[in-house]
Amino acid sequence: MPRWGMVVEQNLGYGRQGRMWSVGVLGHVEGTREEALAALRVRAERFEPVHPANPKRRTLYREADGFLLVLEGVWQPWHCRFSVAEQVYDSAAPEPAAAEPEVPAQRTEMADAPQRAEPAPEPGPPPAWDAGVPEVPSWLGRDDLP
DSSP: OOEEEEEEEEEESSHHHHOEEEEEEEEEEESOHHHHHHHHHHHHHHOOOSSOSSOSEEEEEEOSSEEEEEEEOSSSEEEEEEEEEEOOOOTTOOOOOOOOOOOOOOOOHHHHSOOOOOOOOOOOOOOOOOOSOOSSOTTTTOSSOO
8 A cells, every 4th residue: 555645834934034934744644545545535635834823814725736824814824735645665664574474363252252343532633833953952851052
C-alpha cells in the first residue's frame, strides 16, 4: 500500500518583510489516494492555523489535488493549502522488523466461541501543526552555557 503524507502550507510571521511560506506534514495515511484525501479533508476542516488568531470567517475549497482554506482576519485574509503527496523515500525511516516465526496456537474450546470485537478508540484531537520546532528549546535549563 502506498503511504501518503498530508501536507499543509501556510504563512508564518507578520508584515510584508516578515512573512514566510512554511510547510508541515500533518500525518500519514496508508491506502489509496482517495482514502488519503478523505482523511485530509477531516484535518483541513478542523485545522487551526497560526494566522489569523481569531478568524471572522472560514471557507474550505476543494481543489484537484487537495484543499484551500481561506480565513478572513480582522485586517486581511489568510490562506492555507492542503495536499496529499505519496511518500517515495525517507532517510530516517525505521528498519523493518524481522518477522518472527509463528508458533502454532493450541486449540481450545474458547477458540471456537465467537469473539466480540472491542470498539475502536475514539480519535483524539488532531495534532498541533508541527514545524519541527520543539516546544521547549534544548538549551533551556543547561548550566554549561554562558
